[in-house]
Amino acid sequence: MKVKLLKYTPEPERAVAMSARLCYSAAGAAELEQSMSEAQVGNLLKKLSDMGHLSTFEHASFTFAIEGVSRVLTHQLVRHRIASYSQQSQRYVAEHGFEYIIPPSIAARPEAKAKLAALMGEVQKTYDEMVKLGVHQEDARYVLANATETKIVVTMNARSLLHFFEKRCCQRAQWEIRDLANAMLAEVQAVAPRLFVKAGPACVTSGYCPEGAMSCGRLAGIEANKEKI
Amino acid sequence: MKVKLLKYTPEPERAVAMSARLCYSAAGAAELEQSMSEAQVGNLLKKLSDMGHLSTFEHASFTFAIEGVSRVLTHQLVRHRIASYSQQSQRYVAEHGFEYIIPPSIAARPEAKAKLAALMGEVQKTYDEMVKLGVHQEDARYVLANATETKIVVTMNARSLLHFFEKRCCQRAQWEIRDLANAMLAEVQAVAPRLFVKAGPACVTSGYCPEGAMSCGRLAGIEANKEKI
Amino acid sequence: MKVKLLKYTPEPERAVAMSARLCYSAAGAAELEQSMSEAQVGNLLKKLSDMGHLSTFEHASFTFAIEGVSRVLTHQLVRHRIASYSQQSQRYVAEHGFEYIIPPSIAARPEAKAKLAALMGEVQKTYDEMVKLGVHQEDARYVLANATETKIVVTMNARSLLHFFEKRCCQRAQWEIRDLANAMLAEVQAVAPRLFVKAGPACVTSGYCPEGAMSCGRLAGIEANKEKI
Amino acid sequence: MKVKLLKYTPEPERAVAMSARLCYSAAGAAELEQSMSEAQVGNLLKKLSDMGHLSTFEHASFTFAIEGVSRVLTHQLVRHRIASYSQQSQRYVAEHGFEYIIPPSIAARPEAKAKLAALMGEVQKTYDEMVKLGVHQEDARYVLANATETKIVVTMNARSLLHFFEKRCCQRAQWEIRDLANAMLAEVQAVAPRLFVKAGPACVTSGYCPEGAMSCGRLAGIEANKEKI
The missing domain is CATH 3.30.1360.170 (Gyrase A; domain 2)
Incomplete structure (x- = not known):
């Protein structure tokens, strides 16, 4: 990134x-x-x-x-609406040599990482073949993965x-x-x-975690540290 | 859809x-x-x-x-910022039996369509294996395709x-x-x-096509029809 | 109102x-x-x-x-931008018999209230005369008060x-x-x-008052009441 | 301005x-x-x-x-919502020596201009008296005119x-x-x-005036000039 x-x-x-x-x-x-x-x-x-x-x-x-970010990330990012975005277009830019993002949880598992690499190879091959068969790249990209850079x-x-x-x-x-x-x-x-x-x-800006049962517990740590001071 | x-x-x-x-x-x-x-x-x-x-x-x-729409479509859709969106989450909903969207240009080419189907089978298999290997579904989804429903x-x-x-x-x-x-x-x-x-x-609402050399020519057709009347 | x-x-x-x-x-x-x-x-x-x-x-x-609200209020209201507004126009609607809003702090002081009434009478008279002199109502309205309904x-x-x-x-x-x-x-x-x-x-929704030294103290009251329970 | x-x-x-x-x-x-x-x-x-x-x-x-603009102008201006505004506050800034904007159509009519000046004098006097009577300036400002700078x-x-x-x-x-x-x-x-x-x-940017019967006719002038060339 x-x-x-x-x-x-x-x-x-x-x-x-x-x-x-x-x-x-x-x-x-x-x-x-x-x-x-x-x-x-x-x-x-x-x-x-x-x-x-x-x-x-x-x-x-x-x-x-x-x-160097994935389209998983950009799909989340552009949901922030008080902002302006210009993104590299998969309609207009060919993806004949795409890079992809490897999540740390996959990188840490050699078997998973190998499977990801193998699949991305298949994806690239299929994309290239699609284009050769006359499919426009805006449609060929339907095969591209969320991981694509x-x-x-x-x-x-x-x-x-x-x-x-x-x-x-x-x-x-x-x-x-x-x-x-x-x-x-x-x-x-x-x-x-x-x-x-x-x-x-939010826990840093307001000293309050609204996430309830889903909280990561970091705030409790912050509070505990405060008490030690 | x-x-x-x-x-x-x-x-x-x-x-x-x-x-x-x-x-x-x-x-x-x-x-x-x-x-x-x-x-x-x-x-x-x-x-x-x-x-x-x-x-x-x-x-x-x-x-x-x-x-019944692809994530190609929703990534374009959510760029419209004066609107509100709630989308099915690939972080929280498992994709063990995902459907996918087939572009007409691929559906019309039997060879391309077969390649897409084969690849989507590989994607499903890899996703399922990732999850079995302990990868959380929010990371396993990096392998999912733009075509995913x-x-x-x-x-x-x-x-x-x-x-x-x-x-x-x-x-x-x-x-x-x-x-x-x-x-x-x-x-x-x-x-x-x-x-x-x-x-x-725009050609219908304003009688004008701003797309210049990229215009589809539909407006010219509209104009021509007007002249016939 | x-x-x-x-x-x-x-x-x-x-x-x-x-x-x-x-x-x-x-x-x-x-x-x-x-x-x-x-x-x-x-x-x-x-x-x-x-x-x-x-x-x-x-x-x-x-x-x-x-x-039944003043233009003081609407000037504050329309600063909230994630909203849609349609307001009665002083450009297009004549103000020959305008009403006005009296703040409680003025209503509670007879002398102040009388002064307000007298001034609003002068404003109405001046507005009407302006229009008679040929000033368009969109400009005549420059004399109208914030209090105007x-x-x-x-x-x-x-x-x-x-x-x-x-x-x-x-x-x-x-x-x-x-x-x-x-x-x-x-x-x-x-x-x-x-x-x-x-x-x-904010004190009700978050149990926290961000206003610091400018706080009204209501939250302290809420907290005190909580402790009594 | x-x-x-x-x-x-x-x-x-x-x-x-x-x-x-x-x-x-x-x-x-x-x-x-x-x-x-x-x-x-x-x-x-x-x-x-x-x-x-x-x-x-x-x-x-x-x-x-x-x-050097009036509150008529700012009430129109802040209706443009894709923008950020910070305005001098009549709640927090005292208006004991306010200036006011004179529309050209009033400036051009000596009688109207004199009436405006007289009224603004009355407004200033009433505002000052209100504040002396204990009315907070955020309420005293209800008497201020749209013309106020x-x-x-x-x-x-x-x-x-x-x-x-x-x-x-x-x-x-x-x-x-x-x-x-x-x-x-x-x-x-x-x-x-x-x-x-x-x-x-719009007539300059698009060569089209959408105002119909309310159009100022400027576009017709532009078109006429084009034809002369």
């Missing part, structure tokens, strides 16, 4: 802080942007994060290039990202999209740490 | 017409709803359709049960549906989602004909 | 439960809808509410007719409503939109009690 | 072109971004604009600081902006929001001309 932050709103923290400040000030946005000190930006962002007043976080936007460009604003991290950094998310969420989180924390200081699964 | 309109806003045409009327009237919505005659409802809907003033069409909502519940409002039909009833959409769009269109035209009188691909 | 639930998805609780069930079942939606017992619907809705798995709540949609039709799905109630039933929301939120909540609880059993401000 | 483009996605044209290219290429996004020539970027953007394939335009985001920060992506320009650069939009739309268009055309080369009202 390759995850790269390609583009983002310049000075994303300042953009958010200035917008928040505008709501409570008689001064204008351009003026506020220049006059706010770094400490003021930081204090305001902390307050907004703590109170969950996140509408201003929408003014900071982040665009990622994502490669794909590429996608994703843009989300900081508020939508925070929600994405809450759902997908969670232990109950599947490993692949959780890996993606963690990688995206690392990317944005590197350039806008104060927007994402409280980012993570 | 099975497409069934499960639920929809009662009296959807009246709901839209009443909302539109409210914008231009001193009377209230409840009052307008009761006082508008069927002819008034019809005239207003025609005017809104003709002028493309579609915001009020959002007040009518439609929920469909869709079965899925089920989904979709809710869209009338405005979003009109946009969906514009893109997906078009000849440039893939056959499967075009079949779905046409089936959904038939369902809603049966219960709200005056909301969907101008529904269809 | 008049708030009336005009239309809604038929059997909204069943629509949501059926959609949720589909995700975890090999059966289809239409089949599930008929086969689920009332108790099964109730149990599933309770589980979804408790775990905050609310995406299926989007399949139930509710349309309200709202009258307006009408609006609103459609939201159950998930968006739950978010709306969380923000607007809160004591920190202004009195007028809080009154509206409470009235809308009463309307939907009457027809779909199991979708809205956990509805209300 | 002051309109300033505060922030935007760096190299917005390249971001869009690279995302579009990804859909049809086996190469990855980061690679494509660096390898595309300026001419390739331009050709691709022209093709996307011509065919109305605008989903990739969402990857470019633009944030504006807007001042406000400030707002707006973020929209390029696709949403194109739709905004289509509706609000149109002669049928009110003068104030049309002035805003034209000013925003000038700002983005200066930094991303190839994303907005076809931007403007």
Whole structure:
């Protein structure tokens, strides 16, 4: 999996802080942007994060290039609707030498891994034959597996990202999209740490796990550690 | 493919017409709803359709049960973001006896069809073996094909549906989602004909094909027929 | 203020439960809808509410007719973007006999109330004169007050409503939109009690108040009452 | 009216072109971004604009600081839901020295202008007295006029902006929001001309006016001019 932050709103923290400040000030946005000190930006962002007043976080936007992921992952990813997606098309790009993603639980079982490899070989052969028989690649791709590698460009604003991290950094998310969420989180924390200081699964952001009997128990661990302190 | 309109806003045409009327009237919505005659409802809907003033069409909502479609189709479908989706999960539902969708271009080629059937048999076998080897079904499903049958519940409002039909009833959409769009269109035209009188691909709704060199030429046919009249 | 639930998805609780069930079942939606017992619907809705798995709540949609509210309120209301609005237009509807909303804090102060009435008389007079001088009503309305009465039709799905109630039933929301939120909540609880059993401000839905130093203290009261039990 | 483009996605044209290219290429996004020539970027953007394939335009985001506009304008503006807004709050910012917007049709009529000025004086006086009488400013503001000056920060992506320009650069939009739309268009055309080369009202973008009997006739003028060429 390759995850790269390609583009983002310049000075994303300042953009958010200035917008928040505008709501409570008689001064204008351009003026506020220049006059706010770094400490003021930081204090305001902390307050907004703590109170969950996140509408201003929408003014900071982040665009990622994502490669080496399966179509299992992208089918889950594009269900997040407050976002923009451009995905490599299996209608227009031929899959004569496709790569595929191997889940760790399969990689760890040599027999399963061998079966996967053998099947993917069969899939490739069938796809190629279909195309040779005159089937258009948009239909030949019906034989391709969920594991097939794909590429996608994703843009989300900081508020939508925070929600994405809450759902997908969670232990109950599947490993692949959780890996993606963690990688995206690392990317944005590197350039806008104060927007994402409280980012993570629900147990981290709210100190509460809503998953009931399905909970991974991580929160209990967090609580236990807190008590030790 | 099975497409069934499960639920929809009662009296959807009246709901839209009443909302539109409210914008231009001193009377209230409840009052307008009761006082508008069927002819008034019809005239207003025609005017809104003709002028493309579609915001009020959002007040009518439609929920469909869709079965017997591939995951090729649902991956395209869920890219429409002004909509709500609930899909049968391959994480939680075992695929020990999956069905699959056969594209017409493959069905028409006996050799291709036989290859598809053989491969799907291999896929089923590999999936079953993976699970037996202790791979969780959420990972075993990486071997499943795009062709695998899925089920989904979709809710869209009338405005979003009109946009969906514009893109997906078009000849440039893939056959499967075009079949779905046409089936959904038939369902809603049966219960709200005056909301969907101008529904269809862009060439039908606007008399213009934006696809340039990629155009299917249908519009030219429409134009030619017009000239004959 | 008049708030009336005009239309809604038929059997909204069943629509949501059926959609949720589909995700975890090999059966289809239409089949599930008929086969689920009332108790099964109730149990599933309770589980979804408790775990905050609310995406299926989007399949139930509710349309309200709202009258007797100020443009202060509607300017706040339309900031909720996952919703559909049709509002009485001051461009197209003349305001020669406008009504206005009196905030309770003004109604409680006779001197303030008298000043408001006097000013609204001046506003009406100026508006009427502007129009007589040839100013189009879309420009004459620049003199109209925030207090001016307006009408609006609103459609939201159950998930968006739950978010709306969380923000607007809160004591920190202004009195007028809080009154509206409470009235809308009463309307939907009457027809779909199991979708809205956990509805209300954040302190009610999550047992946590994020407002920090700005908190109304209601939660402390809830906690204190819990301890007494 | 002051309109300033505060922030935007760096190299917005390249971001869009690279995302579009990804859909049809086996190469990855980061690679494509660096390898595309300026001419390739331009050709691709022209093709996307011509065919109305605008989903990739969402990857470019633009944030504006807007001042010196009325609350008439912002009530219209915030109806565009695929956007983010942060507005100066009349709940939290006192209006003891408010400015107001004068519509040109009133400015052009000395008698009307004088009446507006007199009324705004009365409004200011009443607001100040209300606050002195103990009315909180969030309620005192019910007396404030639609004309009252406000400030707002707006973020929209390029696709949403194109739709905004289509509706609000149109002669049928009110003068104030049309002035805003034209000013925003000038700002983005200066930094991303190839994303907005076809931007403007529907008659400009599609060569078709949907407004029927309400049309301003501008399109007829455009057509007439074409014929002269």
